Amino acid sequence: MDTQKHLPFHLHTGQFVRSPPNSSIIGVIGEGVILPCHVVADNIPLGFSVQWIFHEESQKITVSRYDGKNKKEEQDESYQGRTEFFPSEFRDGNMSLHLKNVRSSDKGLYTCVVSFSDTYHSALIDLQVAAKGSVPSILLKSHMKQGIGLSCHAAGWFPEPEVIWLDGQGRVRKELSTTKITVMPAGLYSVVTSMNLKLGSDMEVSCRIVNNLLKTTSDSRVLISDIFFPSISKWLIIFLVILCLSMVLISAIFCKLRTKSKLKKRFGRLKAELDFWEARSHTVPITVNPDCRVLELQVPGAPDVESNVSEHTGWNSPSTVPVLVGKEGFAAGKHYWEVEVDHQQDWVLGVVREKGEQEEEGPLPAEDYWALHRSQGEIFSSKGDGRTEKLQMSHSVIGVLLDLEEGQVNFYEAEQMSIMELQLMENPCESRLILKDCKPMERTHAGAGGKWKEEGVTEQNGFELFRRPEAL
Secondary structure, X not given: OOHHHOOOEEEEOOEEEEOOOOOEEEEEOOOOEEEXXXXXXXXXXXXXXXXXXXXXXXXXXXXXXXXXXXXXXXXXXXXXXXXXXXXXXXXXXXXXXXXXXXXXXXXXXXXXXXXXXXXXXXXXXEEEXXXXXXXXXXXXXXXXXXXXXXXXXXXXXEOOOEEEEEOOOXXXXXXXXXXXXXXXXXXXXXXXXXXXXXXXXXXXXXXXXXXXXXXXXXEEEEEOOHHHOOOOOHHHHXXXXXXXXXXXXXXXXXXXXXXXXXXXXXXXXXXXXXXXXXXXXXXXXXXXXXXXXXXXXXXXXXXXXXXXXXXXXXXXXXXEEEEEEEEEEEOOOEEEEEEEOOOOOOEEEEEEEOOOOOOOXXXXXXXXXXXXXXXOOEEEEEOOOOOEEEEOOOOOEEEEEEEOOOOEEEEEEOOOOEEEEEEEOOOOOOEEEEEEOOOXXXXXXXXXXXXXXXXXXOOOOOOEEEOOOOOO
């Protein structure tokens, strides 16, 4: 006979055992539950007995039994200390059993059997057990380009719970999910579910655990930040486009300026070469006067030997330097000549102002000549105003242009065809080319090509040429 088909009411000779209309009782695991059973009778004798029987799959277990004659209660070992009757209410027909500390194994059918006066009465109770476990926790499982992997974990639920993923509006999410449910040692359930949240979907995620028996739920909610889905805004794209265009424009301008600079440099070089050839077109022959002249020439001081400093300590006071002077003089126009100086240790090369016979006696002061001179391995510029400046030069042929039209003296690096020094003449006048020094040497002069060669001495008014082939 199927015990689940027993009626909730049983009647014998005017008495019956009454159970609730709904004979299914829910007990919460870990708490207590009362299995109800009431006897409706006019008089219940003292010699009654009541027992509760648990129907397992293969056997019946007497959970607890009470004998009214002996007033003794007996319990099964598996229920020891977990059951008790209500003795004070027996006379009122209350035969209910208090089951303490409900376990998941307590789930099943229980029969209440009451007997007295050689009759027995029974009622069937279905005990359902349930447990509300822990609050679910949502974890970030993995971060991928296509989305974010989320997992939800909860434990201690009974019976097997239902898991639902929800969006911000409480609707069931459309993403596919996988759920794994395992039984814990105490018979409770642990659930782990996971899903992949894709880019562009609702970033508010809720994990809900549902106990349909208790009709209760437990939720956890997270809001995924946009930082997990880095995106490029339209303003950033516009900025990058503008930046790229600006870089292209700057590069184009730079290339143009660089090209322009190169052209300008090349143009300047061509102009310098044209100026040089124009100056060279005024080449004149120069003869050297064997009579020497004396210049007041300022040279750098000697190095400091004690301090081992190779630089010059300053300028010495002007000293007299004997020089050779060109015989020819020039009072107007442009006149050019060249001198080789590569083998000369110390030399002076330039133009001296023409003076009268009375003024020629004595040294020529610095304001009366415009020259370059080499001393102690370095080259200096001696201007007509008495100033002396240091120059850098490593070439062996120097060209000199006396330009009386513009009132200036130009010195050229002939091999490089470029100007190296320009000296202005405040009061252009008749002048001659000069050469250092006045020691015995071969007589030379600048020929038609501007080079030196032996030739007789002729005399003209104008500038004198001077050169000195030996050291001071």
